[in-house]
Amino acid sequence: MTENPKKNGNIIHFDNVKKMYMENAIALDGVTLSIGKNEFVSIVGHSGAGKTTLLKMLLAEEKPTDGKVYFNTTDVHSLNRKNITYYRRKIGTVFQDFRLIPSKTAYENVAFAMEACGREDREIELDVPYVLDLVDLGNKIWNFPNELSGGEKQRLAIARAIVNQPEVLIADEPTGNLDPINTYEIAQILKKINNIGTTVILTTHNKGVIDSLNSRVVTMENGKIIRDNENGKYII
Amino acid sequence: MFWMNTKRIVKYGFINFWRNGFVTLASILIMTVTLFIMGSLIFLGAILDSSLNQIKNKVDINVYFVTTAPEEDIISLKSSLEQLSEVSSVEYVSREQAIEEFKKRHENDQLILQALQELDDNPLGAHFNIRAKETSQYESIATFLENYQTSSGGVSIVDKVNFFQNKIAIEKLSNIILSIDKLSFGVIIVFMIISILIIFNTIRLAIYTSREEISVMKLVGAGNFYVRGPFVIEGIMYGVSSALIALALFYPVTIWMAPLTEDFFGGANIFNYYVNNFAQIFVVLILSGVFLGGVSSYLAVKKYLKI
Known part of the structure; x- marks a missing residue:
């Protein structure tokens, strides 16, 4: 395991990360990016700019062709399979297509994330209703995902992502399938999660969401970072 | 921690089984058909075995002794034969028994019975009915008898060994039995492989x-x-x-098939076999189901764990 040579305040550091799928399909082209603790970073860019690939690198879903990804002091891709499992428990993830488990109720979807981390039954019984209340799903606790609206599904996905109190929350285009009202609600929930001390990384196409957050904006194009602004706006 | 996880795994296994309604139903139906085929192979094997055994039991060789053969020489030959590893049984029919059997067989034939009475002495010699363990072993028993005749020097007590008359028929029969044995084993193996592949594929699809x-x-x-x-x-x-389900299905099916198999294969009652060997069939089918279901799932999930 190699150590992060960068400054201590950073929780995540991408060090000249490259990802090539084929000789002429470059997804990431030498990305260097540091994200500080409790920061809210939005990553914007056209489809195919490399946003999702960057998040996959952080989740160790894929390995970089070159370069390193650090989480605190840990080189993520030097971890073995078992340690990757433990590492992922420090990160909550929300996807555009929700990725809920269709055969489990709202309660069970959230409880599963806690069970996977080996939490006690008593803890689960206390925390799951609390988190579902927090995302305003207290009355849909025993509903299956197919009985929920798009906004409710995404709130459920957020509840699942935060129930283990992760250090980082990744939201990959979470409002892509939602109407403006639900989009606004999700943005507010993410802001709240950031305010209580969780680092949030958001990728989105939604100009309204970026402009309303008033936080750091990283713009990507063709696998490279072309702009990185504190309190940025949506400019492509 | 281990027990807590195991408890949760078992709980979710049961919940998924119940909730995945259609997938569960389809998988069970296909597995039932394949396990039914496997069970049928057990029955087929049993029927073939019993039929072949019946045929084998009908084959024996007879050694006829001259009428003047002393009984102690016959008894000593009997014990020599019984020491051979190929011999399953030696039945000794004495001259008296032979004449009794002959009379019984011809009790309605007055002419023969009268002719017998005309004779001063019993015209029949004693004989052996010899059964080998395998039909292919008759030749070596016959060879032993032949050598025995020559080694006894001069006066032979053996009049006739009927193997030499029936040699071709016995050899043909033992070849047929051997071929059927090999063929049925091959068929059973092929069907087993097909069944395993079908079950594996069904679970893979599920x-x-x-x-x-x-992945989530x-x-x-x-x-x-x-x-x-x-x-x-x-x-x-x-x-x-x-x-x-397959075990339950075999109950009516074997009742229905019993008379047919009894007529066709001669003597083998499939329903009796099912009842008498229920525990064995139960264990084989349940273990096959558990093993194939468990291992197929284990292997099928493996592919999607590489994240």
């Missing part, structure tokens, strides 16, 4: 529908054991349910 679910489980930080466990339990439950 798990294919859950591939997204597996991995991304929320679940370990391989925890992700795979409920699927393996579900697979085992498919196997147990299918084996129980």
Whole structure:
């Protein structure tokens, strides 16, 4: 395991990360990016700019062709399979297509994330209703995902992502399938999660969401970072 | 921690089995058909075995002694024969028994009975009915008898060994039995392989529908054991349910088939076999179901765990 040579305040550091799928399909082209603790970073860019690939690198879903990804002091891709499992428990993830488990109720979807981390039954019984209340799903606790609206599904996905109190929350285009009202609600929930001390990384196409957050904006194009602004706006 | 996880895995295995209604039903139906085929192979093997044994039992060789052969020489030959590893049984029919049997066989034929009475002495010699363990072993027994005749020097007590008359028929029969044995073994192996492949593919398809679910489980930080466990339990439950259904189906099917097999194969009653060997068939089918369901699920999930 190699150590992060960068400054201590950073929780995540991408060090000249490259990802090539084929000789002429470059997804990431030498990305260097540091994200500080409790920061809210939005990553914007056209489809195919490399946003999702960057998040996959952080989740160790894929390995970089070159370069390193650090989480605190840990080189993520030097971890073995078992340690990757433990590492992922420090990160909550929300996807555009929700990725809920269709055969489990709202309660069970959230409880599963806690069970996977080996939490006690008593803890689960206390925390799951609390988190579902927090995302305003207290009355849909025993509903299956197919009985929920798009906004409710995404709130459920957020509840699942935060129930283990992760250090980082990744939201990959979470409002892509939602109407403006639900989009606004999700943005507010993410802001709240950031305010209580969780680092949030958001990728989105939604100009309204970026402009309303008033936080750091990283713009990507063709696998490279072309702009990185504190309190940025949506400019492509 | 281990027990807590195991308890949760078993619980989710049962819940998934119940909730995945259509997939569960389809998987159980296909597994039932394949386990039924496997069970049928057990019955087929048993019927063939009993039919072949019956045929084998009908084959024996007879050694006829001259009428003047002393009984102690015959008895000593009997004990020599019984020491041969190829010999299954030697039945000694004395001259008196032979004449009694002859009279009984011809009790309605007055002419023969009168002719017998005309004779001063019993015209029949004693004989042996010899059974070998395998039909292919008759030749070596016959050779032993031949050598025995020559080694006894001069006066032979053996009048006739009927193997030499029936040699071609016995050899042909033992070749047929050997071929049927090999063929049925081959057929059983081929059907077993087909059944295993069908079960594996069915479970693979059932798990294919859950591939997204597996990737999500991995991304929320679940370990391989925890992700795979409920699927393996579900697979085992498919196997147990299918084996129980197949076992239940065999009850009416064997009742219906019993007279047919009895007529066709001569003597082998398939229903009696089912009842007498129920425990054995139960264990074989349940274990096959559990093993195939569990192992297929274990292997099928493996593919989607590489995240």
